[in-house]
Amino acid sequence: MKTKVNFYRGALVMLMTFLMVFVSHITQAQERWSFEFRPGVNFATKEMGEVNLNTGFGAEGTFAYRFIPHLSVYAGWSWNKFGSNEKINGATLDYEESGYTFGLQFIHPIGDSKINMLARAGGLSNHIEVEQGGDVIADSGHGFGWQVEGGLAIPIGGKWSLMPSVRYRSLSRDISIENVETSMDLNYLSVGLGLSFKF
Incomplete structure (x- = not known):
């Protein structure tokens, strides 16, 4: 017993x-996890193939996991759209880039301030679609690219933060339009304002 x-x-x-x-x-x-929603305005830094892109816009959602102080891994999905003056049969062509993002995120306080510096570097697995009148007429298929980003993480109360940032993104794909294959290098700056929630 x-x-x-x-x-x-x-x-x-x-x-x-x-x-x-x-x-x-x-x-x-x-609070090791966070989710960020980031809309942004995009400015192409050069022509994509022979296409002169107009100012674009887009949005991204990412999850991040902080595995050591100040350093996290992140992954998410993004969508961006650019207009152009290019036409086929009188209809204007638009270009959409979408797919997956992943990489490392570094957030560190600036001195004694509550404001933090933000830096990201990572990869993309994205594709480019060509649209005419809302219909997709060509798709590059997914391929790898890269991005770097810098900004601020500003606490606004509780578990919420504002995250203004500037990002440079680069993606190279081959795409066939009307049986003509073109190499397209999509390079652009994105100015965005993210809203982040820790949990």
Whole structure:
């Protein structure tokens, strides 16, 4: 009987120890995750192939996980659209870039301020679609590109932050329009304002 009591007592102590470690881990892991929604305005830095792109716009949603102080990994999805003056059969062509983003994010306080510096560097797995009158007439297929970004992370209360930033993005794809294959280098600056929530 005494052996059973000792067994149950030992099992209870082990269970309580496990629960304390588990709860402690959960508490420490709080606010390691964040989600950011970032709309932006895009400015092509050069022609894409022979196409002169107009000012574009887009949006991105990303999740980030902070695995050590100040440094996180992030992944998300983005969509960006550019108009142009190019026409086929009298109809203007638009260009959409969309796909997946991933990389590293560094956020660090600026001195004693509550404002933080923000830096990101990462890759893309995106494709370019050509649209005419709302219909997709060509698709490059997904391929890899890269991006770098700098900005600020400004706490606005609770778990929320504003994240203004400037980003440079580069993606090179081949695309066929009316049986003519063209190499397209999409390079642009994006000025955006993200809204981030930690959890």
